[in-house]
Amino acid sequence: MSQSQTHNVTDVEVLAIGAGFTGIGLGIKLTRQGFHDFVILEREGDVGGTWRDNTYPGVACDVPAHLYSFSFKLNPNWSKIQAPGGEIWDYLRDCVTDEGFWDNIRLNTDVTRARWNEDSKRWFVETTNGTWSAKFLVTACGHLSDTRTPEIDGLDTFPGDIFHTARWNHNIPLEGKRIALVGTGASAVQVFPELQAIAESVVLFQRSAPYFFIPSGKHQAFTDAQRRLFARYPQAMRDIRSEIFWYSEGNFPPRVQVPKLLEKARNASLKYLQESIADPELRAKLTPNYEIGCKRILGPGRFYATILQDNVTLEASALTRVDGSSVYGANGDGYEVDVIVFATGFDATEPKFASIIFGVGGQTLADSWKDGMKATASISTPGFPNLFITNGPNTSLGHNSAVYIIESQIDYIIDTLNYVNTHHVERIETTPESEQEYVDSVAARAVGSVWLAGGCNNWYVDRRTQRLTVSWPDFAYQFRQENAKFNPTDYVLESVF
Amino acid sequence: MAEPIAQDLVTGTVDVDGTTVTYFTAGKQDSKLPPVVLIHGTAGSTENHFSFVFPTLARDQRVVSLDLTDIVGKPEITVADLERQVAGVVNHLVPAGPISVLGYSLGSVVAAAYAAHNPDRVQNLVLVAGWIKTDTQQLVRQDVQAALRGDMAAYKKLSLVLAFGVPFVAKRTLDDLLTIAPPPAGGMEFIGKLSDLNRIVDITDDMGKIKATTLIIGCTYDMMVPRHHSLALFGAIEDSRYTELSSGHAIVWERPSELALAVREFLANPNAYPAGSIIPEVQP
Numbered sequence: 001m002s003q004s005q006t007h008n009v010t011d012v013e014v015l016a017i018g019a020g021f022t023g024i025g026l027g028i029k030l031t032r033q034g035f036h037d038f039v040i041l042e043r044e045g046d047v048g049g050t051w052r053d054n055t056y057p058g059v060a061c062d063v064p065a066h067l068y069s070f071s072f073k074l075n076p077n078w079s080k081i082q083a084p085g086g087e088i089w090d091y092l093r094d095c096v097t098d099e100g101f102w103d104n105i106r107l108n109t110d111v112t113r114a115r116w117n118e119d120s121k122r123w124f125v126e127t128t129n130g131t132w133s134a135k136f137l138v139t140a141c142g143h144l145s146d147t148r149t150p151e152i153d154g155l156d157t158f159p160g161d162i163f164h165t166a167r168w169n170h171n172i173p174l175e176g177k178r179i180a181l182v183g184t185g186a187s188a189v190q191v192f193p194e195l196q197a198i199a200e201s202v203v204l205f206q207r208s209a210p211y212f213f214i215p216s217g218k219h220q221a222f223t224d225a226q227r228r229l230f231a232r233y234p235q236a237m238r239d240i241r242s243e244i245f246w247y248s249e250g251n252f253p254p255r256v257q258v259p260k261l262l263e264k265a266r267n268a269s270l271k272y273l274q275e276s277i278a279d280p281e282l283r284a285k286l287t288p289n290y291e292i293g294c295k296r297i298l299g300p301g302r303f304y305a306t307i308l309q310d311n312v313t314l315e316a317s318a319l320t321r322v323d324g325s326s327v328y329g330a331n332g333d334g335y336e337v338d339v340i341v342f343a344t345g346f347d348a349t350e351p352k353f354a355s356i357i358f359g360v361g362g363q364t365l366a367d368s369w370k371d372g373m374k375a376t377a378s379i380s381t382p383g384f385p386n387l388f389i390t391n392g393p394n395t396s397l398g399h400n401s402a403v404y405i406i407e408s409q410i411d412y413i414i415d416t417l418n419y420v421n422t423h424h425v426e427r428i429e430t431t432p433e434s435e436q437e438y439v440d441s442v443a444a445r446a447v448g449s450v451w452l453a454g455g456c457n458n459w460y461v462d463r464r465t466q467r468l469t470v471s472w473p474d475f476a477y478q479f480r481q482e483n484a485k486f487n488p489t490d491y492v493l494e495s496v497f
Numbered sequence: 498m499a500e501p502i503a504q505d506l507v508t509g510t511v512d513v514d515g516t517t518v519t520y521f522t523a524g525k526q527d528s529k530l531p532p533v534v535l536i537h538g539t540a541g542s543t544e545n546h547f548s549f550v551f552p553t554l555a556r557d558q559r560v561v562s563l564d565l566t567d568i569v570g571k572p573e574i575t576v577a578d579l580e581r582q583v584a585g586v587v588n589h590l591v592p593a594g595p596i597s598v599l600g601y602s603l604g605s606v607v608a609a610a611y612a613a614h615n616p617d618r619v620q621n622l623v624l625v626a627g628w629i630k631t632d633t634q635q636l637v638r639q640d641v642q643a644a645l646r647g648d649m650a651a652y653k654k655l656s657l658v659l660a661f662g663v664p665f666v667a668k669r670t671l672d673d674l675l676t677i678a679p680p681p682a683g684g685m686e687f688i689g690k691l692s693d694l695n696r697i698v699d700i701t702d703d704m705g706k707i708k709a710t711t712l713i714i715g716c717t718y719d720m721m722v723p724r725h726h727s728l729a730l731f732g733a734i735e736d737s738r739y740t741e742l743s744s745g746h747a748i749v750w751e752r753p754s755e756l757a758l759a760v761r762e763f764l765a766n767p768n769a770y771p772a773g774s775i776i777p778e779v780q781p
């Protein structure tokens with residue numbers, strides 16, 4: 001890194017925004033290559049992304065941790081199949097420590113603007129903590145990092161405490177409180193049993209009922225002997241990874257017009273509901289009114305068992321109105337509560353970072369994406385040279401580990417950097433034709449899929465255009481086949497000479 | 498009622514020397530890839546062995562499959578009989594042009610023989626858990642299975658632990674295995690005749706005639722057709738490449754996604770690996 005005298009701008013070859021799985025994975029790969037001219041800017045006071053922000057009681061990964069971790073950094077010490085969030089956060093911190101690149105990370109550095117400069121062919125990145133210029137910019141800002149809270153009439157009149165699962169306030173005790181829990185997504189079903197156990201009462205606002213995977217019946221915790229075996233014989237971890245990976249891939253086809261496999265998945269989930277909930281009225285409320293897979297299928301955990309507890313009320317409608325300490329469902333029923341917990345997820349279709357990235361001619365990425373996110377190989381878009389977008393358009397999986405996709409995107413970036421170095425390329429910009437070809441190919445695969453045709457509102461589809469912009473409508477394996485290598489023919493390349 | 502195994506599935510029958518053979522076809526219409534023909538194994542059917550592979554491949558190309566069928570009144574079924582059923586369906590649905598053929602277990606014996614006798618039609622060939630010549634290990638295993646026929650519960654248990662890979666079985670209960678494995682298809686009489694055929698397979702002479710670009714898929718933990726048979730095919734077929742997947746013989750139920758994607762990748766670009774290559778198993 002070098003400090004240019006005049007502008008107080010720090011020059012760097014590669015700059016990544018965000019120190020979650022993506023930023024850290026990239027840091028590991030660059031460091032291992034002996035490439036140190038990079039910096040990772042992180043707005044918060046620590047690394048970890050999702051796993052630093054989500055500390056609500058019960059937080060854990062739902063993809064088993066032996067798969068939901070880097071293939072190049074296996075961890076023999078996971079305590080459980082679905083590791084607690086705190087362990088994943090520690091794992092990510094350990095990654096940085098073990099690989100020795102804390103010096104490349106700037107914490108408490110919120111990127112406020114990144115501007116492409118055509119004269120110098122560099123990105124200028126303004127932050128709350130200094131300015132950088134970089135040849136390559138990577139947005140590693142996550143797709144589930146900016147929280148979404150619905151607009152609720154009268155919420156400002158609520159006298160009690162309001163939480164979002166991704167911004168938990170551990171200073172406020174919840175023992176003996178009356179709690180409204182809003183949402184039935186992945187976070188809600190994890191926090192729900194924990195709240196039920198300590199609260200006086202919990203009312204659960206359910207806009208739509210979730211489908212669950214059937215419980216595997218496997219023992220959650222790993223024994224000391226198993227962990228020692230993993231450390232002594234790492235192939236045992238790789239075997240587990242493969243097993244979970246291919247099992248999970250098996251859950252993809254039901255999402256894309258395979259009637260028999262769709263029926264099988266739906267029947268299994270509904271049978272689990274049937275066996276768990278005897279009361280027909282309650283069961284009706286818990287029966288999803290859309291096709292399985294249209295929303296994320298959730299890990300079974302203790303959701304149904306918790307619903308049956310005496311201090312729990314299921315309100316099968318959305319929270320629509322608050323009046324003082326009374327909260328009302330769309331059905332009109334009201335409840336007195338002390339605390340509202342929003343488990344209402346994140347803004348994924350219109351990521352916030354898109355409005356602070358200014359490309360050729362000063363247009364923002366958000367402008368360029370006003371009809372929905374799109375990018376060649378899910379990573380680069382015309383008008384934004386030398387920019388890699390990660391966890392952006394068509395990268396989300398409903399059925400397998402996000403880290404597998406993240407690693408593919410990291411491979412793509414590393415491959416590109418190696419290419420431009422050997423070929424002395426200074427500027428790369430993908431062509432509109434290549435982007436369109438990719439968008440069309442993805443759209444063709446999404447036709448008739450459960451996300452588009454499953455009869456639900458989900459966060460995978462852009463509400464403005466009804467295009468599937470968040471999910472990847474194919475096997476995870478296929479993402480890596482197509483999108484882990486730089487393809488020069490998708491780009492206009494400008495050389496130094 | 499049961500849903501079809503693939504979107505827009507077309508089902509029909511052809512007559513092969515007086516036997517009515519059911520076929521299934523579906524898949525991408527405008528694909529540049531040649532249609533792929535699937536041939537199931539003993540006690541299987543299209544639905545029983547290919548409910549994952551069929552719809553997965555159908556996303557990219559046309560897929561044709563048939564249910565091998567008993568020939569009533571004929572006490573012994575031969576490889577040639579089954580080959581004629583394949584030819585009947587192929588000639589009806591895809592009368593001309595290149596095709597790909599995939600066979601699984603006994604189906605791969607039929608597929609290899611068909612490819613040997615139709616080198617002008619079969620451009621690509623996939624042999625999953627196949628073999629050339631039955632050996633002592635298979636015969637003894639079949640003797641023991643046959644001896645247990647009188648004790649259905651024991652027979653079923655033995656069949657399950659032989660079909661699935663050892664590590665897969667180790668992590669599941671017997672009930673789990675029973676739900677994963679669908680009941681045998683084809684009827685007891687036909688299964689009996691195919692079992693007899695399994696004992697006398699020998700397609701050694703056909704090996705040199707296979708001209709197709711071939712992928713051999715062996716299963717690491719296979720105890721019914723152990724992997725040395727796949728390696729023998731790898732040696733015997735000139736234009737072949739070999740890959741091994743971490744599964745037992747019942748790969749169509751145990752690792753269907755890994756199987757389907759290995760096949761998809763091969764059919765999309767059969768010459769990506771030159772003849773003689775060992776394709777490493779993916780480490781996700």
Ligand SMILES: Cc1cc2nc3c(=O)[nH]c(=O)nc-3n(C[C@H](O)[C@H](O)[C@H](O)COP(=O)(O)OP(=O)(O)OC[C@H]3O[C@@H](n4cnc5c(N)ncnc54)[C@H](O)[C@@H]3O)c2cc1C
Binds near residue numbers: 043
């Ligand atoms: C509760 C929860 C459970 C999950 N469980 C799973 C699971 O089991 N399996 C799975 O596959 N996926 C899961 N996910 C999805 C998860 O988000 C991804 O797997 C993964 O963590 C994304 O990593 P990332 O590095 O891309 O983004 P993040 O982890 O979100 O990190 C992005 C980082 O960028 C920083 N940042 C953003 N904007 C700026 C800015 N302007 N300036 C500076 N820094 C910025 C953020 O502070 C954050 O640290 C889960 C998500 C949640 C919320």
